[in-house]
Amino acid sequence: MSKRIAVMDLGTNTFHLLIAEGNASDYKALVHEHDSVKLGEGGINKGIIERAPYERGIATMQKFRNRIDKFEVKDVKAIATSALRNAANGRQFIDEVAHKTGINIELIDGEQEADYIYRGVKLAGGMSGQTTLIMDIGGGSVEFILGNEHAILWKKSFEIGAARLMDKFHRTDPISEDSIHSLNSYLEEHLTALIGVAAKYPINALIGSSGAFETFAELLERDKGKRFDLSIKNYDFKLDDLIKVTENLIASTHEQRKANTGIIPVRVDMIVVASLITRFIINRLGIHNVCMSTYSLKEGVLAEMMD
Structure with missing residues (x-):
């Protein structure tokens, strides 16, 4: 059965969006884009997301939401890694994204x-x-x-x-x-x-x-x-x-x-x-x-x- 899905990889430097349809071994990428959010800029070793990268991250997630809606994707997954799991205000960012876009970010550990x-x-x-x-x-x-x-x-x-x-x-x-x-x-x-x-x-x-x-x-x-x-x-x-x-x-x-x-x-x-x-x-x-x-x-x- 062919599925249309959206995957977001929210990394420390870059946020990626992949919208694809088909099956895992043979899929067609409909959207494959990335934004240089630099979420760790200025705060990576202080354990905080600074204001400018925080706002860039929110803006990118709102843009991704629009792309997902345009392609009428219902099956959506957003994965966050190191920067968000270690930042004191990482949970605040996740909550704000959910509030403004309806996208629920899943925070995964290094093993996952x-x-x-x-x-x-x-x-x-x-x-x-x-x-x-x-x-x-x-x-x-x-x-x-x-x-x-x-x-x-x-x-x-x-x-x-x-x-x-x-x-x-x-x-x-x-x-x-x-x-x-x-x-x-x-x-x-x-x-x-x-x-x-x-x-x-x-x-x-x-x-x-x-x-x-x-x-x-x-x-x-x-x-x-x-x-x-x-x-x-x-x-x-x-x-x-x-x-x-x-x-x-x-x-x-x-x-x-x-x-x-x-x-x-x-x-x-x-x-x-x-x-x-x-x-x-x-x-x-x-x-x-x-x-x-x-x-x-x-x-x-x-x-x-x-x-």
Whole structure:
């Protein structure tokens, strides 16, 4: 039975809306849009949503409501993650959205977030029978899921998202060597659980789910004189090329990144710490195969709704 559904992924940096119809394995996207809300701007490490991003978030939810009504969608799900679950005024935001739009936001924890990400990546067909590490770099948190096409072996959400790390470590531009060293030490300290479990399971490949990895792919394709096709579900990196593009981003200035049309505005600055996280994981865990899935949390929610 064909269903028409609307999924909203309300992240720390970006609010996404996906309206689709069909079934999980073969659906048609009617609306696929996002707004750079930057909900964590100015308050991410203080545990509060500041007034300007708060208002941007409300305005985007009202716009999404209008889009949902235009397409006459009745089956609607809005998922909120790190920024809203950790903000002192997160509940106030959720209540105001419900009052002004009738959309009831579901606040999920990191474990549920990891489940949806796994389901989305699996739906894209990028998983195999071998042990794979999925990494989803969000603004507030980073999810790691170890598993294969059959099951999740281990999962954990860490509150070390790009907006948090940028606020803590990216104080000069380009980012200083001292800050890079401090950030790597911070990751070493906070990712002990991941490092420990990775020692038990030989990892065949790393899959980066959407986000920063789409930017890496876009930049690499542009270097070849091509345009990255976001309609594809999976993309394989050459490791040397990926390392080179992350090194260039880490060494770049804000003005250089801003002038690069391959980097969307919301990622102009956060792509630096996202590059550093990616490089840390590849080096620390000795990973040789890296790919990207354009599917992530919202596609995992879609799969659940359509099934």
